[in-house]
Amino acid sequence: MIPLTPERIEERLRERFPGVAFHRQTGEAVRDHTLHLPAERLVEVCTFLRDDPELDFAMLSWIAGVDWLPRVPRFEVVYGLLSLSRRARLTLKVAVGEEQPRVPTVTGVWSTADFLERETYDFYGIEFAGHPNLTRILLPEGWVGWPLRKDSPLGYEEVAFTHNTPGRTKPDPGLKKLAPKKVRYRAQ
Amino acid sequence: MRSETLTLNIGPQHPATHGVLRVPVELAGETIVRAQPVVGYLHTGMEKQAEYKTYTQSIPQTDRMDYLAPLSNNLAFCLAVEKLLDIQAPPRAVHARVMLTEMTRLASHLVWIGTHAMDVGAMSMFFYAFREREKILALYDHVCGARMTASYFRVGGLAMDLPADFLDRLSAFLDTMPGYLAQYEGLLTGNAIWLARTKGVALLSREQALALGVTGPTLRGSGVDWDLRRDMPYGGYEDYEFDVPVGTHGDAFDRYLVRLEEMRQAIRLCRQAIAKLREIGPGDYRLRDYKYVLPPKEQVRTSMEALIHHFKIVAHGFFPPRGECYLGIENPKGELGFYFVSDGSPKPWRMKVRSPSFTNLQALDPMVRGRLIADLITTIGTLDIVLGEVDR
Amino acid sequence: MNGHRDPVDDEALRILGAPPAPPRTSDLDLEVPEELRRSLFFARAETLIGWAVNQSRANSIWPLGSGLACCAIEMMCTLGPGFDISRLGAEVMRPSPRQSDLLIVAGRVSLRMAPVLRRLYDQMPDPKWAIAMGACASSGGIFNNYAILQGVDKILPVDVYVPGCPPRPESLIYGVIKLQEKILASGVELGPLVRKRRPKEGA
Numbered sequence: 001m002i003p004l005t006p007e008r009i010e011e012r013l014r015e016r017f018p019g020v021a022f023h024r025q026t027g028e029a030v031r032d033h034t035l036h037l038p039a040e041r042l043v044e045v046c047t048f049l050r051d052d053p054e055l056d057f058a059m060l061s062w063i064a065g066v067d068w069l070p071r072v073p074r075f076e077v078v079y080g081l082l083s084l085s086r087r088a089r090l091t092l093k094v095a096v097g098e099e100q101p102r103v104p105t106v107t108g109v110w111s112t113a114d115f116l117e118r119e120t121y122d123f124y125g126i127e128f129a130g131h132p133n134l135t136r137i138l139l140p141e142g143w144v145g146w147p148l149r150k151d152s153p154l155g156y157e158e159v160a161f162t163h164n165t166p167g168r169t170k171p172d173p174g175l176k177k178l179a180p181k182k183v184r185y186r187a188q
Numbered sequence: 189m190r191s192e193t194l195t196l197n198i199g200p201q202h203p204a205t206h207g208v209l210r211v212p213v214e215l216a217g218e219t220i221v222r223a224q225p226v227v228g229y230l231h232t233g234m235e236k237q238a239e240y241k242t243y244t245q246s247i248p249q250t251d252r253m254d255y256l257a258p259l260s261n262n263l264a265f266c267l268a269v270e271k272l273l274d275i276q277a278p279p280r281a282v283h284a285r286v287m288l289t290e291m292t293r294l295a296s297h298l299v300w301i302g303t304h305a306m307d308v309g310a311m312s313m314f315f316y317a318f319r320e321r322e323k324i325l326a327l328y329d330h331v332c333g334a335r336m337t338a339s340y341f342r343v344g345g346l347a348m349d350l351p352a353d354f355l356d357r358l359s360a361f362l363d364t365m366p367g368y369l370a371q372y373e374g375l376l377t378g379n380a381i382w383l384a385r386t387k388g389v390a391l392l393s394r395e396q397a398l399a400l401g402v403t404g405p406t407l408r409g410s411g412v413d414w415d416l417r418r419d420m421p422y423g424g425y426e427d428y429e430f431d432v433p434v435g436t437h438g439d440a441f442d443r444y445l446v447r448l449e450e451m452r453q454a455i456r457l458c459r460q461a462i463a464k465l466r467e468i469g470p471g472d473y474r475l476r477d478y479k480y481v482l483p484p485k486e487q488v489r490t491s492m493e494a495l496i497h498h499f500k501i502v503a504h505g506f507f508p509p510r511g512e513c514y515l516g517i518e519n520p521k522g523e524l525g526f527y528f529v530s531d532g533s534p535k536p537w538r539m540k541v542r543s544p545s546f547t548n549l550q551a552l553d554p555m556v557r558g559r560l561i562a563d564l565i566t567t568i569g570t571l572d573i574v575l576g577e578v579d580r
Numbered sequence: 581m582n583g584h585r586d587p588v589d590d591e592a593l594r595i596l597g598a599p600p601a602p603p604r605t606s607d608l609d610l611e612v613p614e615e616l617r618r619s620l621f622f623a624r625a626e627t628l629i630g631w632a633v634n635q636s637r638a639n640s641i642w643p644l645g646s647g648l649a650c651c652a653i654e655m656m657c658t659l660g661p662g663f664d665i666s667r668l669g670a671e672v673m674r675p676s677p678r679q680s681d682l683l684i685v686a687g688r689v690s691l692r693m694a695p696v697l698r699r700l701y702d703q704m705p706d707p708k709w710a711i712a713m714g715a716c717a718s719s720g721g722i723f724n725n726y727a728i729l730q731g732v733d734k735i736l737p738v739d740v741y742v743p744g745c746p747p748r749p750e751s752l753i754y755g756v757i758k759l760q761e762k763i764l765a766s767g768v769e770l771g772p773l774v775r776k777r778r779p780k781e782g783a
Contacts, residue, residue, distance in 0.1 A: 029511025029530065031271055058398045061516065064527050064540035080514055080527070080542070084398075084414050091514065112401030115550050123235075138228040138579055139727070140692040147726055148236050155233075155726025159719075200696050203645050203675040207652070208693055229693040230649055233727035248722060252688075255650035299653070318660030325657070336746055337650060576649050579690070 004055070004086040006033035012055060016048055017041065025093065034078075034091040039103050042094055046109045049081060049090070057081040057090060060110035063117060065124040069150040074098040075126055079106070101126040123148035193221050198564070200229045206303060206568060207575030211552070213564065223556050223564060225549055230579040238539040242505030243269050243343060246539065251337035253541065254577040257296035257520045259288050259328075262341040267423050268515040268526035269343045273480055273508050278472040280465065281345035282424035287358070287461035288331070288340065290454040294365070295324045296520035297451050301372060304444075304569035308385050313375065320368055323361055330354060343506075344481035345474035355462050362455050362462075369451055376444070386440035390555045390567040393438055400554070401547045404522025405450060406571060409435035409443035416518040423517070427464075430457050440570040447572075450520075480506040505534025514542075521545050521572055541580055545573040630768040637681075637707060638763040639669040641756070644680035646700060648687030651714035654746040655686045663749035668756055677703040682759075683736075684752075688716035689729040701736045709763070711755055712738045715745045 013022060013035070020041045025034040037045060049057040061080040068074055075096040082089055094103055105128040107113045117128045118137040125146040128134060136143060145152055158164065193214040200208040208229035214222040234253065238246045250265045251258040263285055270276065277285070302317030325335040331354055332340040332347065340347050376382045392402070397410040407414060415432040417425045433449035435442030475481045478497040487494040500506075510532040516525035522544025529538040548571050555571075556564045647655050658665045659673060666672075674680040677700045689697060701710065712732050715721035718741040720730035732738060739762060742755035 027511045029272055029274070029509035029513070031274075031511065031513035034512070059401055059403075061401065061523065062514075062525060062527065062540065062542035064538070066529055066538045078527070078540075080525075084412070084419075087419055089420075089514070110401065111399045112547055112550060115546060116401075119546075136228075138231040140228070147233065152236075153726070154236060154240055154724075156724050157720070157730050159724070200693060201644075201646055201677075201700055203673075208648055208696075229690060229696070230688065231690050231692065231727050232688055232723050233725040234723075237723065237725050252650055252722075255653055315661050318657060318662065322657065322660070322662035335748060336653065 004083065004088040006088075006090070009033070009055060009088070009090055010035065012052070013045065013048075016052075017045060020045070032089060032091045034093055036093045036095065039094045039096065042092075043104050043106060043109065045092070046079075046081075046106050050109055054086075055083060056085045057083045057088075059084065060106065060112050060116070061089070063113060063120055065120040065126055065148070067124060067148065067150045072097070075101055075124055077103055077120060077126060096126055102129050104128070105130040107131060122146075125149070191216075196561075198561075206573060209568070209573070209575055209578075211564065211568075213561065215561075218560055220556050220559055220561065220564060222553065224553050227546075227549065227575070227578050230575045232576075232580060234580045235539055235541065238536055240535065242534045243508075243536065244501075244505065246536075247342065248337065248339045251339050252576055253543070253580060254296075254519060254521060254524070254545070254574045255336065256299050256574055257292045258337050259292040259340060260296070260517070260519045261524065262339060263289050263423060264515065264517045264519070264524045264526055266341045266343050267517060268513060268528055269508070271515050272511065272513045272528050272530060273343070273506075275344060275475055275477055275480060277345045277475055280468050280471040281473050281475075283461045283464045283468065284346060284350055284473070285341060286424050286428065287458050287465065290457040290461065291324060291327065291358070293454045293520045294451055294458075295321055297447050297454075298324070300447060300520075300569075300572045301444075304566075304572075305376065305382075307565050307569045308382065310376065310379075310382065313372065316368070316372065316375075320365070327354070327358060327361065330357065342474065342481070344477065345472070349473045350465075355465060358458065359462055362458055365455055366452070369448065373448065377448075383441065385562075385566055386444060386570070388437075388439050388441075389559070389563050390440045390443075390570050391438050392551055392555055396554055397438070397551070400551050402522070402551050404519065404544055404548070404572075405443055405446045406522065406548055406551065408433065409446050410438035411436055416516055416523060420516070422515065428457055428460055440566055443570050480508075507532060507534055516542060519544055521574065521577070522548055524577075541577075543577045543580060545571075545575075545577040546580075549573055549578055633768045634764045634766065638760040641668075641670050641682045641709070641759070641763075642672060642674050642680045643670050643682040643684050644677050644700065644704070645673040645675055646683055646685065646697070648685070648689065648693065649716070651686035651717070651746040654749060655684060655713065655752065658749040658752050663753060665753060665756065668753065668760070670756065677701075678705065680704060681708055683708065683710045684713050685710065685717040685732045685736075685738075686713040688714075688721060688723055689732050689735075690727050691729055694729050694732075694735050697732065698735045709739045709759055710736055711740045711742060711752075711759060713742045713752060713755070714747055715743060718743060721745060 020037060023036040025036060049055055059082040061082045064078045066076045066078060068076060073095045077094045077096060079092040080089065096103055103126060105113065105117060115137060117131055118134060120126055121128060121134055122136045122138050123146060193216050196213045196215055198211045198213060200210045210226040210229065211223050212226065213220055234249050238249065247262055247265060250261040253261050298317040298321045302314040305313030328338055329335050330351060332338045392410050394411050397407050397412060411434060413432065413434045418432055430453045433446045435446050478494065482501055483494040483497055488498045508530045510530055512529040514525055514527040516523045524544055525542035527540040528536050531537040552567060552571060555567050657663065683701055683704065712718045716723060717732045720728055740755045740759045742751050744751050
């Protein structure tokens with residue numbers, strides 16, 4: 001079986017979508033083949049990747065949001081695709097701005113995107129246009145705020161010790177000492 | 189005459205939901221019209237917390253994700269960071285990791301079979317499975333001190349070396365295991381009640397499974413021959429021989445057979461790993477690259493550079509290159525993956541967990557449409573979800 | 581207790597309301613209204629009835645199966661054949677809170693689960709006890725962030741804290757034994773028993 005190289009994937013994409021500005025991510029330790037693309041063409045490209053018999057990316061593995069504050073555009077939505085028959089992975093990235101964080105949904109292409117996009121919405125506030133049920137999934141329904149954004153706090157609570165809690169003394173002196181329970185241990 | 193559906197809430201506290209899963213079920217009479225799960229009752233903010241801790245400090249968090257297979261989570265984390273750093277653990281550590289991960293697979297499937305059978309009604313399976321699991325937990329205790337949440341793997345190898353008599357104890361345990369598996373099969377496989385409850389129940393077709401992103405034994409039970417250990421090998425699995433069981437019908441009974449066979453293959457892999465470890469003999473259990481891995485204690489006490497490396501790694505953490513990577517491994521539940529974005533600092537800029545149970549849970553609704561509530565319980569059991577992993 | 585107010589606490593308080601005073605009878609420092617006092621029969625632990633009631637309560641505690649996370653698996657191991665908890669009297673783990681005495685909070689309590697846990701505790705009939713099993717239930721454990729309640733004692737009164745992450749089954753059994761000691765030492769309130777009404781002096 002000829003392995004599917006990342007260069008071949010990019011070649012097929014460029015020949016099928018000549019107008020789309022694909023841009024390969026380079027960097028010191030970018031270990032997977034990552035392609036940036038504009039948000040408007042996302043659904044077409046994903047449909048092609050799924051249906052093309054040579055590429056056959058039948059499964060969407062994961063969707064992640066990344067917050068690059070203070071870079072502009074601020075957010076990125078990362079899609080991890082998996083091709084079982086060709087044993088290949090591909091990473092797609094879509095850049096999203098802060099004012100209007102909206103990306104078209106890929107639930108029409110792979111139905112697994114349902115929960116995955118809801119999770120990204122829950123954490124970052126990125127809206128997925130066309131999603132059947134875009135509501136919070138992991139945090140409580142009435143929660144206000146997008147916790148995984150870099151400007152949301154961790155919510156760390158100061159642990160109370162005797163040295164940093166005013167008015168706190170040793171444990172309550174009124175606590176009774178309990179009589180130990182009478183247990184008979186039988187040797188084996 | 190007007191008719192409506194009845195919404196029955198199978199709440200977060202329920203003996204058979206394997207944790208805090210809530211399923212508001214819409215019923216038309218006795219048949220289920222819709223059963224969309226509601227999750228988030230165990231959300232722990234692990235991904236946010238990982239941005240405030242160094243890489244090594246996040247390893248204990250990963251134990252608590254899929255708490256039935258903790259060493260498997262540790263392996264995924266360590267391999268993903270090692271891919272980012274482009275380093276490799278020494279051979280002794282690689283084979284020890286494979287051995288312990290397969291033991292974890294065995295332990296996780298034991299809990300699965302115990303709780304699944306208990307939910308379906310065969311209560312004694314729970315006691316049999318936990319009897320065996322106690323032995324595995326005693327082995328974990330021997331190797332690293334903790335029964336369940338081990339945190340034994342580190343980036344670059346193991347935290348401590350294997351104890352001297354561990355391989356003999358593990359061999360002795362593995363020799364007894366096939367007898368127990370035969371006992372479980374004798375109890376369940378030919379059992380008329382088990383067949384009636386699981387054959388033809390929780391059907392998931394091949395196309396549905398691929399579209400829903402389902403992985404692991406649930407996918408293999410539907411006829412898709414995909415196992416990351418064999419098809420996209422990682423962490424030393426290239427040198428091992430094992431078979432991958434695949435089902436045909438995509439029902440609960442096929443998944444039961446697949447997982448039972450996976451337990452046997454896990455025993456086979458463990459035995460191969462023990463043989464390889466015996467062949468290699470004593471050696472390095474951690475990589476000697478002190479930029480990323482702690483130096484051995486004897487050197488820390490005698491050499492100045494080793495002391496500086498130790499101090500730097502413990503006080504600040506190691507400094508990975510700027511970049512990102514994703515690595516998926518075959519957890520007992522499915523594909524568990526970690527996606528790291530690193531900005532060069534000791535704390536990750538983003539850690540994303542690709543959790544198999546979260547994705548597999550989407551298959552619950554299609555699998556139970558048109559069935560009865562008892563089938564819903566069987567379906568939740570056969571999906572083998574762990575809420576710690578779903579909610580992270 | 582804490583000097584400063586943390587917004588996470590306020591959120592939990594807004595959702596859940598203030599924690600209740602412990603409902604347990606202890607040594608008779610109770611504010612019991614007069615009419616009720618006439619129809620209740622108080623016993624101290626040293627009397628025969630008090631002793632008998634305490635023994636029966638302590639040796640047949642039925643826990644509620646409210647396992648949340650990893651500690652729940654260790655709780656299941658404690659129920660299993662290796663470390664049998666039914667030899668202490670916790671024979672069956674009841675699925676319904678209406679039929680159980682003991683709430684073992686096993687695992688981390690997220691803010692979404694906290695109202696559910698509080699409602700479960702309220703649905704349990706008196707006398708009831710609660711064990712906070714594990715570090716996460718006692719004090720938040722290794723998770724100190726926006727999503728986890730820092731200790732289940734913020735929403736319900738806990739009798740025994742069992743530390744560990746997760747605690748070994750032996751630790752949980754020790755915790756249950758400590759709870760039994762606590763029950764054996766507590767005062768007993770039985771009622772209402774109808775007693776002959778004496779005419780009130782001075783009306």
